[in-house]
Amino acid sequence: MSRASVFAVVSTTAALTAAVAGLVDWPAFTSVKNPLEFVLFAAVGWAFAAAGIAAWRTRPHDNTGRLMVLAGQLWLVRGLNFSSNPLAFTIGWALIVTYFAVLIHIIFGFPLGRLRSTWEKWFVGGLYFYYIGSAMAELAFSDPGHVGGERAAPINLLLIRDDPAVTETLQTIFGAVDLLIGIVVIGVLARRWRKGTAAYRAAFLPLWIVSLLGTAVVAILYSIDVKSPGSLEQWGPAIGYAATAMSPLAVVIGLWRYRVARGAVSDVMVEVGAAPLGDSFTTALRRALRDPSLVLWSWAPELQGYVDGDGRVQALPADHEDPRAATVLERDGLPVGALVYDRSLRDQPQLIAAVRSAATVALDNHRLQAELEAQLDEVRQSRGRIVAAGDAQRQRLERDLHDGAQQRLVAAAILLRRAQRTPNEQLMRDLLGQGAKELDAALVELRELARGVYPPVLQERGLGSALTSLAERSPLPVEIDDQLPMRPPPQIELAAYFIAAEAVTNASKHADATLIEIVLRRSGENLELVVTDDGCGGATMSPGGGLSGLRDRASALAGDMALISPRGHGTVITVTLPW
Template structure:
């Protein structure tokens, strides 16, 4: 609904309300005049008056009449605003304006009174078309067009024909009429009654047909269609029942008590029921975009299949909604189970919105066809689903890259460990053996010589050689401890404890050997912690604790030193932390000042697969 249309509708509404208010005759005779009873035919009005059930027209009835009309116009404007391509909003606006225009029937001017009589029921065919052609208001079948044409014929010629042979001035009543009927040809009450009965029978048959159609559509509709159409159908049926019941109880069925008059007073607010219900339903689906925006919270919090699609289903009230992803490899769409889907195979009862990002297809939303009447809602779904699929694609790419980075770091660590083992083997089998051989030769030379000076020089050389051999063994042990290969992590830690000047207590509850790379990482972390306790912490005792289950190996190293240790960039613990992270683990340091230091490493055992755990036995020496 554009600005120009809104201004025109508002102007027409104000003019009609002003004109009706100005045209009302508030004289005593006029407010009791049955011919001027709004929404009633001539015979019904006079029967109600003679039964004493027709209330005098007052300001409350005028207000309810005007409020019903204005409410219809406003409701139609809301529907028009939210669904500019549909006829529903325009039909409701026009129905509200015709309802307001029929209020000039309360005028004492013969021309205005007669015009009001003709306009009395002209709003009903428009309201019926809204219900019959919902949600677009367009008539899709030929019989529907003939049906609405029949409604217009009854609402105009059928009602007006009653006045052709009915003169309110000549009809007896408790409150004589003062209205001049310009449609009058001749006053023939019997003919007017016959016309009224004919119109009533035709109207009743058409009403039954309408009820049958509405109920059948609801029963045969899909769940999303029912969710939207049910309030409209119920509102239309309720309005018809209340209007018809009030009319019958006020004119033909005389029950004791004041309830008949009360039922007749409902005819004005009942008129606004259907437009208000339609506006509510349309607004509900419009504000469902807020629910779609809340569904965006699901993006990033969980995979699409876990929450996002369910949120869209709740927002659209379509449990059959599915989200397909596009696969470049197969050049088709895939459902949640990975089954290929083709858009050409989607049945006519289903609607499809393709999703693209930068001109490249990323997915498709398949929903109930009845939702096609909500283009603004589908646009919001399109934006949300496109963003969700793009986010999912980027998340998967990032996850794949992170996995590759992790594997790359693991390969680097593994390659480093292999080089360490090779270097340790080369030192053991090469340089260390040559030094041992040289030491043996020097010992023999010392025994073979009688020259004291030569023996002294040989002894000095042998001592240096022993020192070099010891340092070489320590170097080889630091590169890759032989005890780790031969006896596993507990044996290597025991060897470490024997070389440490501080008491080191080892609590091993592993029972089985973890993978070699996990053993080596745990050993170096423990060795670094023990070294720090000896050199920097001024500790008097160190405790090493080993635990593991099928998921991870846990190493705790505690000392009773002065504390204050931390993971710093470039420090010894920083490199070990990188090694733990490369293996998918963690390294934490708890070192309050004066409270000692606790270093905890958690190293996963190949994603918790217990098959990577080996029984505790010596691995074959690979030297």
């Protein structure tokens, strides 16, 4: 609500108050009654205006505040029926009970000020016409000059003829209609109370109490006045004014309860902080919203659905007849969970927005913590696999040295000793020749082992040449597409080489492939290595498997590995390493 709107409401209310004060001779009218009646009368109108401004400012998109302001101004207009000015009297009397229609409108549409069903719209719309029409019908056959009292008799501008009998008949009919309207209003309130949940009843309890008390006060005053005419002449109007002023008071109480609820949600957000999601958080939300049925579900990407605390998949309520409603919680456009609550809370969108923020923070913290724990667990497992792989590699080197080069060196040593001891010159030359062959074979095997530890060609000529050398030794055709503009850092080259070598070995042994393609390219600040084969596919990264080792090697350098291996359509391994 803008300042201009506030100024307009205050100015209009002040103008109407001044008009009622100026056009009505209150001292003469109240000489034998309560001398403070005008003050009490005006206070009711201003109470409506103040409550309307408060509701309008708090919830500018709702109609309740506007309706409260309208009720207050119509209340002040009805005071003109005390005036001796013909036009003022006629207007005041014609609109004397129109504020009742506005009050019923507020009751039916609270807190948004919007009527829910078609029959309610017809009913409330008809009340506006009925209250104006019934008052004008009485004016048509009632001459105030024939009514006793101490004030001057005003001229009725709508008078057709003065007919007390018709007036009495109309009053009887209108009284019956008013009784029927009261029954309908109470019936609607009782029905909503019976079908409403705890959250619904807590939200609208103040207005219901005021409606019932107001009706009871009017009925009691009417009964006393019928039994003892004139007994309420002094304080009866003041009691009626107080009963009417309870309506804006109920709205103020409702707003206060609403603010308390929002404050409770704020307290929940403070309590949550960065703490993990738990039952205490959901309990705090239920307490803040006064909704014991509230539940909080998490989004499970692997199931593409929402799950409760026990991991069961749940469906969001979609039917408008369902007593519960749902709000999807999102972070960066992606679902993180859902809040399911009593549908009546839809009438408090700002409160739901605050709860949504708190729940989103809690779920996001819970998700991030779960991801962090999963990453830490993966790091621990990866470290274990790396240590195990290092141990296995050292064992393989020891075995290869023992079974290969070491055996040949031992054989060469034996041959050399035999040649040293033999007196036969020809045998000595044969033994030396055999020893030289064993030394050459040992040297070849040592070079192969060295190439497995750190290929010399990788250090001398770069990754592309090293992979070309690898392709030449492969039992399968290997095509190399080297798109790198320059050499990456040594540790990245080494990791990429061994990842490619392991991928080629896996494809040769397990994929039943006929062709392997290796692509090297720079993608932004990363080296991208893509190894593709046309084999049988169906590869998976099982714990302790060769592909898991490739991922561990990439992760150790803050890289990543993606595997696409549909069964029957080959395998694509994409490794990204920071440049």
